[in-house]
Structure formats: structure tokens, C-alpha cells
Amino acid sequence: MQADPDPSLSTPTPTQRDATQPVKSTTATIDTSVLCSLQSAQLLGAISVLFDRVLVPQRVRKELSARAESNRAALSAIQEFAFFEHCDEFDASLVRWLLDTRQNLKQGRDEGEAEAVIQAAERSTVVLVDDPLGRKWAKSHAVECHGTIWLCRELRFRGYLRELRLYFLRMVSHGRRLPLEDMNRYLTEFDEALITQQEYESALTPKPDSDSVY
């Protein structure tokens, strides 16, 4: 399943958007999917130029640990980077309430997103989440929300990356199902070659030695 398009993409031009809507908080709360995607692109350290602190909710760490073998690199990264901080204090009843609002009440699903949004709302931080439901929750709680592709674009826009395409393909080849249309929109912005449907599918095809993903 592909992640929801980044809502910020609907605005006329990214440049105009950045001029008027800068990221307000220097702290972000991160969800599992963004963490794994950035790790697969080897960009976890690079987001230190965007945020002073990145909070990793308890549930997100549990989700990573539940698949410790495939998420070894991401788990290791949150130990190795000091700006990733555990954050365990939150109102569990609010998380429960959020999960109960779902139409599809699958036990164990969406808990990382719910906790990330609630923690972000309680601490007035940005929330980094790719999942459509997480984005919807963030919107309803007036929490500023961004996804993996936006973070890459931001690094590129500020001059910390020389290209986006390589990183997008790297993430896709690690099984991260990022929305092709959104990636290509940003590639267009920087006059980079677009990723074709064929390339995308080829990159997604599991390789014998590739890491599986969360």
C-alpha cells in the first residue's frame, strides 16, 4: 500500500510554501515508517540539520523491536544518534481514544502513529509520519505533519543533498513504498530525471540480499 500524498503538495509551489509556512518547531516526534525509510536512505543523521531533537515514542521502539532482525540498523541508529530521544510520557487514554475512532479496529495496528500524534500534540512538536491515517489524526489535532519525501525535499532544497533521485530509489529498493507521483513531483522541481513506473517496480522487487522492512 502506498502512503498518502503529502498534503503540502497541493499548494502551488514548494518555494512559496516554504516562505510562508516554515517548520515551526525544532523538535519532531517520529513514527516507525519515517524512521525506517530515512534509515534505509542513510539520512537519519542528516535530519539533524532540520531538528534539534527527534522524539521516538515508546510504541515506535516496540514496533522496531518486534522485528528486530530486519530493523537492526534503525534500532542501532536511535542508540547512536544522541538527538534521538526516547519519550515515554503521554496520556495513554488519548491514544486509546484515537485508536477507537478507527473504522477498522485491528488490534496492534496504527498504535505507533497514534502515540506519535498524541505525543506531538502534547509537546507541540512536528510529527513525522507517512501513514494516511496518522496524517489525518495529525490534521485533526492541528499538529504540523510531514513525511519522508518532504524531509528529503527539504534537505535538497536547503542544499544538504545534491540530488533526490538516488535517495528515493535507495528507499524504494529497501521496500519502502513511497508514492511515486509525489517523488516525481519533487524531482520535477529540481529538474531531475523522473522515476518511471518500470524503475519503481523493478526497485521494489525483493533482492536476495536486501533488508526487509518494517
Place this chain on the structure above:
Amino acid sequence: MGNLLGATCKPERAIIAGEPETLRQRAHHCGRNGARLISCVGSPVEAGVRVFISYSTALDQIIALRLQTIAAVYGMTVYVPPANTRRYAAPQLAPEVLSELNQAEVVLAVITQQPTASALSEMNHAVQTGRLLIPIVSPGVPLEYYSQFQPYFVVNPADPSTTEQEIVQYLAGKQQAERGKTAIFALAIFAVALLLLGGSDSK
């Protein structure tokens, strides 16, 4: 947040090596304070220089990571030790850290407070193995924390250009810095700027 000047910049404008004013502005973009290996992409200015960034404590790692991110744009391969190495009281270097240290041509040390045992070991190892060590020190750090690592460069908030000039003169006389001299200088200037911003904005 990333951009303290209130404006975003196009990458093309940012990738200019060795021009101090531009570099200082760029450090502003990088945040108020300022680990792992990031390889460069694109057509780097001076590719292939390997730099090891040492930092005092886990709290300073973000400065090192920001320098690493900037350095990757300039085509340098930069290693930042994991934050958990700063929790050891023992001075022994982890095998991975030692290996990276031995591969580095330059060791840039960011000193903002009393260095941990592992940070001291990294700097001592650099000196013992004849590597180019560039200690950049925040204003106000007691001399006893870094006096054994001469020459050191203490950031002067009133006139940072004096620190920059000292670094230029130091690098000019160093053969180890022949390869990628401009990039190493640029990185050192970023470190000066990030320490300045860290001291004035966030503490």
C-alpha cells in the same frame, strides 16, 4: 530550526567552497548548535578526503552530525563516532572507532565542554599517529580541557575572523592538508560558526 535567516536557499547557491562569509551564512542555515558515515553524491569539490569528527560529549554530537551533513555536500567522507561511545568511562577506543580513526587524514575535534575519556583518546591517538588534528574550542571552556592539544583554536565571538585566519595559517603549513585543503578549511569554518551560534542562541 534549519534556517535562522528566515529564508530558504537553493542548493546551487549554497555549494560554494572556501568563501568564509558564505560559509558562515550556510552554518546559520544549519541550525543553532552545530554520526555515522555518509558518502557524498554528485560532483564534489574535493572528493575523497576522509575526516573524523571528535566531539566532547553526547550532547555535542548534533554539531558533529551537522558538520558531517555539510561535509558530504563538499565531497568529504566524514565519520562521527556513535553517541554511546561517550558513555564509556574507559579510554579504550571501540574497534570501529579506531578503524575509522586510522583511515582518517584529518581529525576535527569540537570541544564545547570537558571531553569524555573516549574523546580524549581519539585526540591523543590522532596526535600519536601524526594525523592532522584541528581542535576547535567554544569560548569559555577551561584551558585544562584542551591545552595539551596544540595548536587549538578558541572561537572568539567578538571577532570570529581571527580564528578563521589562525586556521588558514595553520593549514597553510601542513602537508597533510594538501589534498582537499579548501574543503578542510570550509569544514573548520563551519565548526567555528556552529559553535558561535550554539553559544549565542541555544544555551
